[in-house]
Amino acid sequence: MPVPLPTSHYKAGKATLSSKLKETRSSTFSNGSTKNPLLVLLRLFSLPAHQKFFLNLNRRNSRIMCSFLDNKAPLRSFLFKIGEINSPHCHLCFGADQDNEHILLHCLALSPHRNDAKFGPANAIRTLKPSVLLNFLLSTNIYHSYLDTD
Numbered sequence: 001m002p003v004p005l006p007t008s009h010y011k012a013g014k015a016t017l018s019s020k021l022k023e024t025r026s027s028t029f030s031n032g033s034t035k036n037p038l039l040v041l042l043r044l045f046s047l048p049a050h051q052k053f054f055l056n057l058n059r060r061n062s063r064i065m066c067s068f069l070d071n072k073a074p075l076r077s078f079l080f081k082i083g084e085i086n087s088p089h090c091h092l093c094f095g096a097d098q099d100n101e102h103i104l105l106h107c108l109a110l111s112p113h114r115n116d117a118k119f120g121p122a123n124a125i126r127t128l129k130p131s132v133l134l135n136f137l138l139s140t141n142i143y144h145s146y147l148d149t150d
Helices: 008-026 037-045 047-056 059-069 076-081 100-106 108-117 128-141
Strands: none
Touching: 037 047, 037 059, 037 076, 037 100, 047 128, 100 108, 108 128
């Protein structure tokens, strides 16, 4: 059992931890620009305007959105990281590692799906609606085998 800190040290530690959390949260969700599209989407989708969409998702679509935004989508880079497959490279375009950013922005094989969903360039990510992202992910069939495991 850990030795408790004196009250003044405990309060100071708690205040320091609280301020660090606020710094992290504000730096992650700040208004500044970021190159990571997942952070852009997390910041965008955390706005109150999108809360109703996420609250009304069924279980299947909720799994899709959460796994994608949490960077645990059944993409080859994640499957390679957990030892399920031998290579993280995209099997659709045979290009770079198949991760969330690759699927969203760079995969040539998914260009028609991005065009149908009406997004593609990096700046369009900043205006992406969660429903458009969900429809894009469903249209790619990436989640087909992942969802059949239930």
